[in-house]
Amino acid sequence: MGVPAAVLDNLAARFRSCGLFVVLLHTDGSVAYHDPQAALFFQRYVLPLLQYGDPTEPELRAKLLKVTATSPVTVWNNFPGVILATAPCVQRRQLCGVLALAGRAGVFNHAEEILRVCSRLGLDGAWLHQQAEELAAYGEEDIQRQARLMLGTFKDQLSLGSLEGEMNSLSGHLADAYEELSLVYQISSGMRINRPAHDFFKQACLEALEVMGVQGMGVALHGENIHHQEPVLYGPLSLPPDSVHRLAEQLIPVLCRHKGPLLINDLANDKEFNWLAKHVRQLMAVPLQREEVILGCLFTLGKISGDFDSQDSKLLNSIGNESAIYLENAMLFDDAHGLMMGLLHSLTSAVDAKDAYTCGHSERVAVLARQLALEAGMSEAFAERVYMTGLLHDVGKIGVPEFVLQKTGRLTPEEFEQMKKHPEIGARILSDIKQISDVIPGVLHHHERYGGQGYPYGLVGEDIPLMGRIICLADSFDAMTSNRTYRKAMPLEVAMTEIRRCSGTQFDPGLTEAFLRIAADKFRELLADHSTRARQLMDSQPSLRCA
Amino acid sequence: MSAKKILVADDESHILHVVSLKLRNAGFEVVTAADGQEALELAISERPDLLITDYHMPQLSGLELCRKLKQDPITAKIPTIMLTARGYDLDLKDTQDSGILRMLSKPFSPRALLTTVNEVLLEAAA
Numbered sequence: 001m002g003v004p005a006a007v008l009d010n011l012a013a014r015f016r017s018c019g020l021f022v023v024l025l026h027t028d029g030s031v032a033y034h035d036p037q038a039a040l041f042f043q044r045y046v047l048p049l050l051q052y053g054d055p056t057e058p059e060l061r062a063k064l065l066k067v068t069a070t071s072p073v074t075v076w077n078n079f080p081g082v083i084l085a086t087a088p089c090v091q092r093r094q095l096c097g098v099l100a101l102a103g104r105a106g107v108f109n110h111a112e113e114i115l116r117v118c119s120r121l122g123l124d125g126a127w128l129h130q131q132a133e134e135l136a137a138y139g140e141e142d143i144q145r146q147a148r149l150m151l152g153t154f155k156d157q158l159s160l161g162s163l164e165g166e167m168n169s170l171s172g173h174l175a176d177a178y179e180e181l182s183l184v185y186q187i188s189s190g191m192r193i194n195r196p197a198h199d200f201f202k203q204a205c206l207e208a209l210e211v212m213g214v215q216g217m218g219v220a221l222h223g224e225n226i227h228h229q230e231p232v233l234y235g236p237l238s239l240p241p242d243s244v245h246r247l248a249e250q251l252i253p254v255l256c257r258h259k260g261p262l263l264i265n266d267l268a269n270d271k272e273f274n275w276l277a278k279h280v281r282q283l284m285a286v287p288l289q290r291e292e293v294i295l296g297c298l299f300t301l302g303k304i305s306g307d308f309d310s311q312d313s314k315l316l317n318s319i320g321n322e323s324a325i326y327l328e329n330a331m332l333f334d335d336a337h338g339l340m341m342g343l344l345h346s347l348t349s350a351v352d353a354k355d356a357y358t359c360g361h362s363e364r365v366a367v368l369a370r371q372l373a374l375e376a377g378m379s380e381a382f383a384e385r386v387y388m389t390g391l392l393h394d395v396g397k398i399g400v401p402e403f404v405l406q407k408t409g410r411l412t413p414e415e416f417e418q419m420k421k422h423p424e425i426g427a428r429i430l431s432d433i434k435q436i437s438d439v440i441p442g443v444l445h446h447h448e449r450y451g452g453q454g455y456p457y458g459l460v461g462e463d464i465p466l467m468g469r470i471i472c473l474a475d476s477f478d479a480m481t482s483n484r485t486y487r488k489a490m491p492l493e494v495a496m497t498e499i500r501r502c503s504g505t506q507f508d509p510g511l512t513e514a515f516l517r518i519a520a521d522k523f524r525e526l527l528a529d530h531s532t533r534a535r536q537l538m539d540s541q542p543s544l545r546c547a
Numbered sequence: 548m549s550a551k552k553i554l555v556a557d558d559e560s561h562i563l564h565v566v567s568l569k570l571r572n573a574g575f576e577v578v579t580a581a582d583g584q585e586a587l588e589l590a591i592s593e594r595p596d597l598l599i600t601d602y603h604m605p606q607l608s609g610l611e612l613c614r615k616l617k618q619d620p621i622t623a624k625i626p627t628i629m630l631t632a633r634g635y636d637l638d639l640k641d642t643q644d645s646g647i648l649r650m651l652s653k654p655f656s657p658r659a660l661l662t663t664v665n666e667v668l669l670e671a672a673a
Contacts, residue, residue: 167564168568170564171561171564171565171567171568172568174561174564174565175565175568175569175657178565178654178655178656178657179656179657179658181654182654182655182656182659183656185654210658211656211658
């Protein structure tokens with residue numbers, strides 16, 4: 001166990017300024033450290049003496065090395081011209097050498113012996129004398145005091161050094177914790193319920209890949225749900241697609257049994273997954289699980305440095321838990337959304353079933369109105385609400401007698417009064433569903449006219465809710481271009497001209513512009529596509545077929 | 548080329564430790580300050596290539612620090628990354644003439660901070 005070099009350098013520098021020389025000897029006698037910047041007297045004369053001993057006193061060096069961890073500070077004045085103090089060098093209660101502090105002896109005598117050592121070391125005695133003169137002289141008590149000071153300083157430096165090491169390691173762990181915290185935060189802020197699962201998992205995997213330092217991170221979903229997707233693997237590791245499938249199929253039952261994270265650091269010796277060993281060394285996986293039900297799993301392959309440890313598995317587990325919450329919520333959302341849309345479509349079919357001639361009208365108005373909203377620069381989310389409003393705009397016709405709806409001739413004023421009630425009836429029917437309260441203005445006001453001649457309230461211009469103005473345009477256009485009980489469909493171009501003519505009196509001029517901008521062809525495509533799908537739906541479900 | 552010098556100012560010592568460790572390991576020279584006033588003095592004496600500062604600090608807030616640096620021609624050009632508590636993001640218009648090029652919310656990812664530092668230094672060099 002070595003003493004950190006920085007600690008010794010620090011110690012040497014302090015005592016160098018007092019004209020003293022710090023040396024660390026191993027217990028076998030070799031020099032482990034000496035002050036590299038010491039005065040020449042120490043470098044050329046004292047260091048070799050300590051290294052090789054004094055041949056006239058061969059026992060001296062051996063005695064000097066006979067220290068134990070509890071030996072006291074010892075002073076040696078038997079080296080010619082040198083005064084020396086030694087103390088055990090103890091680190092974590094282990095003896096790891098002898099710390100020696102050397103100074104110029106107070107009385108620089110023993111001239112003969114000094115000269116003898118000089119000649120053996122190839123030094124000039126006069127030169128050495130000159131070098132020694134420049135250094136402060138130390139007596140026995142002085143050097144002993146300094147040696148005690150050195151020992152105290154050494155201990156302080158050691159503990160400072162180890163504190164610094166601990167601090168760095170704590171900072172390192174803290175940095176990892178920050179990294180993980182910010183990863184988990186990133187993932188949870190990506191948990192928008194209406195986000196497609198593949199998008200969510202892609203983001204989660206790519207971010208986790210970096211933080212965990214792995215070669216591959218993937219997801220496999222299990223069971224039938226609309227979020228079902230093929231297993232995918234992200235990251236620099238490339239596995240053949242069928243291997244990803246095989247891994248996913250194998251993992252799910254293993255995780256079902258395991259009920260927790262699976263961690264394999266040596267794939268070559270694993271009975272079940274050894275086939276992966278030719279690609280990668282480690283595998284870790286966690287189930288995506290809500291209340292005992294396994295929705296899928298997250299897996300990661302190939303740790304870039306070292307092996308997977310408990311911290312990795314904890315992190316993967318947190319990501320797995322978060323992902324499972326997202327997945328469950330997304331599934332619940334889809335269920336609820338699907339149920340609501342299903343009910344709304346049923347309601348629309350109920351209206352259409354009453355009036356054979358308007359069959360498919362609500363769906364077409366919905367599609368047109370959504371397209372118009374997008375063309376006019378409104379958001380996707382708003383356009384979806386417009387679509388829903390289009391579906392429901394005529395729901396109130398349920399409350400209008402069938403003979404009025406299906407009358408082939410002109411309506412009498414009384415019949416027309418009955419017909420005019422359908423927006424209000426529709427608004428009333430829908431008023432109890434608070435989740436779609438925003439579509440009600442569109443239903444209530446889709447027969448208002450921009451110039452104020454419409455019903456039920458005769459609102460003018462911008463006072464008519466936007467939803468109402470949008471539905472009005474789409475509704476009128478579809479009415480003109482479909483066969484009705486009382487007239488044949490208008491050709492498309494005639495309908496477009498009619499729309500333009502009524503801009504400002506019946507229709508919002510801004511919306512009319514947007515409506516006309518959408519090329520007639522686009523409408524044709526859109527409608528053709530829609531009617532094909534509608535026909536397929538009708539064919540598959542005879543009960544929906546219009547009378 | 549000598550290592551780029553980065554001044555990090557935060558009154559929370561654990562942030563200083565984490566950021567310094569990450570930056571030193573990446574080869575930067577790091578100088579730290581425990582409050583805004585110290586950071587101001589160090590910015591003048593040390594002339595760092597980049598400043599990373601917390602927003603909430605005693606003596607002088609991060610934003611006040613940046614404004615003072617901006618007024619002194621010696622320090623006006625030091626690009627700055629500001630750390631803020633999550634949910635306390637500054638209004639961008641408040642930072643327009645303060646030299647703040649990026650903002651990171653705590654707890655930030657040290658990896659992302661390092662990426663940001665490299666980006667900002669590249670931008671400043673361009």
